[in-house]
Amino acid sequence: MPGLAKISAAPQTAANDASDLSGIAGRLPPLLSVIAGMVDLTGFFTLGNIFTAHITGNLVLSAAAVVRGGPLNLAQMFAIPVFMFAVSATWLIARTCGRHGLPLVRLLLEAQFLLLAVVLIFSILTKPSTDPHGLTAGITAMIAVAAMACQYALLRLALPKVVSTAVMTGNLTNAVLSLMEAVSRRGSLAAADMERLRGSLRLLFGFLIGCLVAAGAVSFGGEWAWSLPVALAAVAIVLR
Numbered sequence: 001m002p003g004l005a006k007i008s009a010a011p012q013t014a015a016n017d018a019s020d021l022s023g024i025a026g027r028l029p030p031l032l033s034v035i036a037g038m039v040d041l042t043g044f045f046t047l048g049n050i051f052t053a054h055i056t057g058n059l060v061l062s063a064a065a066v067v068r069g070g071p072l073n074l075a076q077m078f079a080i081p082v083f084m085f086a087v088s089a090t091w092l093i094a095r096t097c098g099r100h101g102l103p104l105v106r107l108l109l110e111a112q113f114l115l116l117a118v119v120l121i122f123s124i125l126t127k128p129s130t131d132p133h134g135l136t137a138g139i140t141a142m143i144a145v146a147a148m149a150c151q152y153a154l155l156r157l158a159l160p161k162v163v164s165t166a167v168m169t170g171n172l173t174n175a176v177l178s179l180m181e182a183v184s185r186r187g188s189l190a191a192a193d194m195e196r197l198r199g200s201l202r203l204l205f206g207f208l209i210g211c212l213v214a215a216g217a218v219s220f221g222g223e224w225a226w227s228l229p230v231a232l233a234a235v236a237i238v239l240r
Helices: 002-046 055-068 074-097 101-126 135-158 168-184 191-239
Strands: none
Touching: 002 101, 002 135, 002 191, 055 074, 074 101, 074 135, 101 135, 101 191, 168 191
């Protein structure tokens, strides 16, 4: 009967969705780490030393400038509330559209791609690196911050078991602790610890590779360096 068929198919559909999410949780985060490394370093070099993916750095530099009375970079200060607003907006979009699982992953990946594409187009048109502390550089940085906020929110809303793809402190901690466990057990690790070590190292290397590639791209291509994270954001949508 049609009704019974639908009921029997529901558990299978749920199992397939869970399997798909598990698969993408292994494939997608390393690529997102590369994107985050590219965005962070490109923004730092071309937009007046703004950490577009590492908000903690902006908070530290802003606090240091306030306390020590040095030159205050307004873009570094604005990056913090803009990040909060972008995360809130991403949550609102996810809640309003009612998507979950893979459809939500695709939606937020598309949002990240669009924001990074705007950064690329705006950078090529306005050349913010020529005045890294000017208005256009500040606007570009805020859009890039919003793109990274979307990536953070994507992980928390759709893939909550995945560790951060942009903040490497936690990944480095996981890797060191796993290695210490291996040393204490004479090279043997439990399956869960081994998986944690592999996942942390993939994200660490991904972020580092993103930074190194972006450094070369900025040196040779200037504003066109933003095309690399845009291209990888498009790949992430297809990879999904």
